[in-house]
Amino acid sequence: DHRRHRVHGAEEHVPAVAGGGAGDTGEHELASRRERRGKGRKPAKSKKRRTGCACMVVVLVFGGGLGGVGYFGYQFYQNRFGTAPDYAGDGTGETVTVEIPKGAGGWEIGRRLKEAGVVKSAEAFVHAQTNTPGADGIQAGAYLLKKEMSAASAVRLMLDPRSQNNVIVTPGERNSGVYAAIDKKLELSSGTTEKVAEKQYKSFGLPAWAQNHADLKDPLEGFLFPGTYPAAKGMKPEAVLQQMIGQAKQKYAAYGLNEKAGEFGLDSAYQLVTVASLVQAEGKTHDDFRKMAEVVYNRLKPDNTETNRKLQFDSTYNYLLGKSNIHISEEEINSNPSPYNTYRHPGLPPGPIGNPGEDALKAMLNPTHDGWIYFVATDGMSNTEFAKTYAEFLELKDKFNANTGN
Structure with a gap:
């Protein structure tokens, strides 16, 4: 074939120089060259060099697939075999x-x-x-x-985007939304992927630190890493989920979460992922995330007398209900005993409340150190402001009430 032809062709030029199989003329020329170089010097290894160059050409031609390599590979094919x-x-x-x-x-x-x-x-x-x-x-x-x-x-x-069959997991998206998107792309009945996740979650190879946690709403929450994944009719939902989980495992390992948990007073990498999901859910902009991470860590401290280690996050309560609502009455919150209700229970919720993205993960590992412990979305939507004291918090709350008509 052409691969052997190119390499062999390079070798055929060698004997005339190095003498291998060249007969009396080649041997005489080789001896003459040794004499000119000086007694005891080794002959030049031109055969090896030339063969190596030929191999490099073959690798470029047949290993190519990107940019100029792909182009020259095609040109070689066309010149050698035609259209x-x-x-x-x-x-x-x-x-x-x-x-x-x-x-x-x-x-x-x-x-x-x-x-x-x-x-x-x-x-x-x-x-x-x-x-x-x-x-x-x-x-x-x-x-x-x-x-x-x-x-x-x-x-x-x-x-053409219409030919592309992918599921996009956005930063902060809950698993419930991802399951629905997979069902739609794979043209499965509603709820199919969620049932697969519920029945097979133990077979997806979650890290040891992510297993055997109590009171979880979804053991795979936080492990469908944001990104774009192939998902088309004919594929199995578990295959799509496995790609997302594999990406999460790779990212979390790269960040060294299990080794860094103790630096933030936490027990495991799983709690760090949970913190990142809170940061992602409560923060609205990139600048918010580091401040939000500090709020979480400050509220978790044993000596926190401002909120007595209670996070008091609407996002955890909304996750429990599968909603997104910033107007929650105190009566409603105080009556719900769920461990995801961080108004009633101190510390972190049982697990992540969404799938954090890269920005939230980085912020979780690099919080500010300015003393932030309160925050309010003062416009009721995206403008989050932070406070260090309860008095400052009350001012922000008044601003929120004025802007939202409460």
Whole structure:
């Protein structure tokens, strides 16, 4: 094949220089060169160098898939074999879902499309991708495509958002919303993914520090990491969940949560994830998050006499009810005995109340140290203001009442 031909071709030039199999003429020339170099010096290893260069060319041609490497790989194919096999038109009526993993380049994408019957050859796809503006930005995910498409049509369709079958987990989103989105993308009846999560959560390989916690509303809460994940009809919900959980495990391990818990007076990484979910839920902007993290840590301190270790967060109560409501009466809150009711129970809720994103995680590990212990969304929506004393808090509360008409 052409791989052997290129490497072998490089080797064929070696004997004339190094003498290997060159006959009397080669041996005489080699002896003459040794004499000119000086007694005892080793002959130059030109054979090894030339073979190495040839191998490098082969690796570039066949290992390529991104940018110029993909382009030159296609040019090599075209020069060696001619025009790449390709279908004509926009494809048949039969559709197929193709999953593209992270980091896949043009050749890998083309190979997967060929295996699925979408394009006729990976080489044709690389050529079409190279000649389509913006096509080098094709993202990982699941794509709904047609069989027997021209490579150019396949590229255009992959750039169309309508072909992309993914579930997006947004920072702070609760698992209930993610489950519903997976059901919709996989065209499953409502509640299917939630039931799978409830029955199989022990099989998803959660870290030891995330297991066996009591009174949890959902043991997978906080482990469907924000991001974009392939999800299309024909896939199983557990496969989609596994991707999200795997990403969460990877991120939490990278942050070293289990080792850092003690630095913040907490027992485990699970409590740190819980703090990050509170920061994400209560903070409205990037600047809020570090202050919100300090509020949480200050309220958890044993010597906190301002709130007696009670967080008093509406977000934990709303999570319990599956709602988002900033107008909760004291009577309603005081009557609910749930451990997620942080107005009644001191300390953290049993577990995370959503899926924190990168900003919240970083803020949780790097809080401010300014003495913040109170906060109020004074406009009733997104403008969160912080206070250090109860008197300052009452001023913010008056401002909230004036702005919201309470």
